[in-house]
Amino acid sequence: MYPELQKEIATYEQRTPKSKESYERNLKRIPLGVASNYRAYDPYPIFVREGHGGHFRDLDGNDYIDHNLCFGANFAGHCHPAVMKAVEKCLTTGTIFGMPLDLEWQLAEEICARFPIEMLRFGSTGTEATMHAIRLARAVTGRNKLIKFEGTYHGAHDSVLVSVKPHAPEFGPVSSPTPVAVGLGVLPSTVESVAVATFNDLESVERCFRQNPGEVAAAIIEPIMMNVGLCMPRPGFLEGLRQICTRNGALLIFDEVKTGAKLCWGGASEYFGVKPDMICLAKSIGGGLPLSAFGADSSVMQLIAERKVFHGGTPNTNPVSMAAGLANFREVLTRENYAHVEKLSERLASGYSRTTEKVGLEAYVVRAGANGALMLFAEEIRNYRDWIAIDEDLWRHYWFGMVNRGVMPQPHW
Numbered sequence: 001m002y003p004e005l006q007k008e009i010a011t012y013e014q015r016t017p018k019s020k021e022s023y024e025r026n027l028k029r030i031p032l033g034v035a036s037n038y039r040a041y042d043p044y045p046i047f048v049r050e051g052h053g054g055h056f057r058d059l060d061g062n063d064y065i066d067h068n069l070c071f072g073a074n075f076a077g078h079c080h081p082a083v084m085k086a087v088e089k090c091l092t093t094g095t096i097f098g099m100p101l102d103l104e105w106q107l108a109e110e111i112c113a114r115f116p117i118e119m120l121r122f123g124s125t126g127t128e129a130t131m132h133a134i135r136l137a138r139a140v141t142g143r144n145k146l147i148k149f150e151g152t153y154h155g156a157h158d159s160v161l162v163s164v165k166p167h168a169p170e171f172g173p174v175s176s177p178t179p180v181a182v183g184l185g186v187l188p189s190t191v192e193s194v195a196v197a198t199f200n201d202l203e204s205v206e207r208c209f210r211q212n213p214g215e216v217a218a219a220i221i222e223p224i225m226m227n228v229g230l231c232m233p234r235p236g237f238l239e240g241l242r243q244i245c246t247r248n249g250a251l252l253i254f255d256e257v258k259t260g261a262k263l264c265w266g267g268a269s270e271y272f273g274v275k276p277d278m279i280c281l282a283k284s285i286g287g288g289l290p291l292s293a294f295g296a297d298s299s300v301m302q303l304i305a306e307r308k309v310f311h312g313g314t315p316n317t318n319p320v321s322m323a324a325g326l327a328n329f330r331e332v333l334t335r336e337n338y339a340h341v342e343k344l345s346e347r348l349a350s351g352y353s354r355t356t357e358k359v360g361l362e363a364y365v366v367r368a369g370a371n372g373a374l375m376l377f378a379e380e381i382r383n384y385r386d387w388i389a390i391d392e393d394l395w396r397h398y399w400f401g402m403v404n405r406g407v408m409p410q411p412h413w
């Protein structure tokens with residue numbers, strides 16, 4: 001470990017003793033001391049007390065500019081007044097019914113107006129959205145297999161807990177990655193049903209289809225891979241993927257859980273000009289409340305209407321999340337606000353670029369809409385294999401250095 005990193009970690013521990021105390025209490029009852037594995041890191045994670053706008057405060061009272069915003073789930077910022085007003089109204093009129101609401105068609109109209117889908121179903125998490133979308137794709141095509149890209153995260157259900165962050169030597173060659181389960185408990189038959197391709201490599205997608213003729217129901221992709229900082233699709237990649245899926249009779253699923261509300265008004269389809277067959281939305285669509293959706297053309301969604309494919313969920317369309325989502329779409333996710341955020345994002349990214357140049361760091365800054373990352377590489381990464389070459393201690397030095405100076409630059413992982 002670099003001595004400078006050691007110093008930053010010591011400062012972190014001096015600044016956050018209350019987080020450490022709570023973490024130790026959590027550890028006794030909660031595995032890893034966190035409610036989601038992505039929140040765990042050494043020596044212990046920061047525990048939050050409250051947040052407002054673009055800032056949050058930890059248990060020790062330290063203030064942070066929050067560029068993490070819940071792994072991209074809170075584009076609106078903490079306690080956005082329009083969202084809070086909508087939520088507060090529900091708090092005295094009922095928070096969960098398990099019955100339909102008048103808010104549903106209103107929010108569905110808002111979403112279908114900007115994403116290329118005709119019908120949708122709501123849920124609470126991105127995991128649900130991708131799980132139901134994949135099942136629906138299997139039903140529509142009558143096929144069982146799924147193509148996913150190495151290094152992408154699409155949620156915590158078995159079909160996509162394959163090759164998320166695999167290691168050598170299990171992961172095989174980059175041109176033909178071996179599917180690797182994320183951990184124990186994922187059915188071997190599920191792993192066998194997933195063909196893994198390499199991001200930005202159309203030949204690896206063709207290979208998946210060649211090796212599974214007539215068997216692939218869908219390819220699921222994050223149009224910008226964000227589980228590795230930020231990896232942009234190369235020009236032509238998404239267009240090529242679209243063509244390959246069509247040619248092979250498989251559906252193309254855009255997992256827009258992160259890109260949907262943070263990229264631009266119409267998400268990745270508008271940004272890249274590529275139309276998928278299905279779209280999964282979550283995170284920032286709820287304005288800070290749990291809300292997700294998956295949608296497609298009526299011909300695909302019809303299978304749910306015909307009761308051939310099941311979809312359910314007790315908290316689906318609870319009034320609090322729906323009211324928050326509607327206020328978010330109508331008052332926060334507007335074209336004017338996206339134009340404003342674009343300017344802020346550009347300013348922030350050029351500031352980062354100037355600083356990295358000034359200090360002579362081998363790094364580049366990449367951004368798209370409100371998404372961005374400092375990438376500690378000499379050259380732009382193309383895929384997961386490029387990303388794993390990162391100098392982890394240099395990354396941790398940067399991350400703890402920023403956090404100690406009151407900036408949460410992005411999630412630790």
Ligand SMILES: Cc1ncc(COP(=O)(O)O)c(C=O)c1O
Nearest residue numbers: 125126127153154155222257258
């Ligand atoms: C691209 C992507 N898809 C799906 C998910 C799963 O969403 P959730 O954590 O809401 O289940 C995530 C979560 O980080 C994600 O980044």
